[in-house]
Amino acid sequence: MTDTTADTATPDIATTDAAAFHSPVIDWFDEHARDLPWRRPEAGAWGVMVSEFMLQQTPVSRVLPVYEQWMARWPRPADLAADAPGEAVRAWGRLGYPRRALRLHGAAQAIAERHGGDVPRDHGQLLSLPGIGEYTAAAVASFAYGQRHAVLDTNVRRVFARAASGVQYPPTATTASERRLARTLLPDDEATAARWAAASMELGALLCTSKNEDCSRCPIASRCAWRLAGKPAHEGPARRGQTYAGTDRQVRGKLLAVLREAVAPVEQSALDAVWHEPVQRARALDGLVADGLVEPLGNGVYRLPLS
């Protein structure tokens, strides 16, 4: 900890201080945790995994109905693997980032073929599946299998930035310093660590939100470094916003919406109708084909992928 940047200048928190966070946050979680379907025992590891894919960059409220339909239709990985990838894309609906549906289908195939149909328990094996990165591997291992992993999502990063580091927001990209802090804060006991992971995430989702944080109900408000420092505003440039209108992403979304809702293959003219600018429209369609989200049948006819 010798550098002096805003990201890493925070001193390491002492282990004794770290332990002081655990019980208040876990007790708060025991009382206030939302009853989400993927947290119920019957969800299993597959349910946890499906929920984690859907929750990547997507709010809980929009995931809930799609999750229920998904699990009813494909209760095990092998069920999804046996169906066409285009059906996964269709069932994904308007959750956004439809490549996640394709990756989830690919992960289900890998699980069916290489793991005997069971979601692997090993972090490294999870990490090797398509669509599973550092966060999701840790989340599945922790939430589904009760293992001890630092689970660093946007909620946890914000809670740690405030409670431990005393700043309003974490850095744009996850830093080594944040990972070190997360490991320091992780309880030694495996079951407690798994509980802590879910609890600290829930705290960020429900109380310690990006804006309008509710310190009055926070179980660690009295120990929160940011609050004790007078809640100083974020220093430095504002993070770049996500522009959307007029981008290729918007065009891709419109094109894929037509294909999702069509039962039969779609003619070029139906796709041309969604966007006025032909160059961008063609680029977007090419991108969808390159990503495997759309299958060209020739003669300007397209459909969702059958394989």
Added chain:
DNA sequence: CATCCGTGGTC
């Protein structure tokens, strides 16, 4: 490491 990748709700 910055950028791309959807969608809809909120203040």
Added chain:
DNA sequence: TGACCAAGGAT
């Protein structure tokens, strides 16, 4: 009303 945000991953 437009900018910001929501349980990230791949390149």
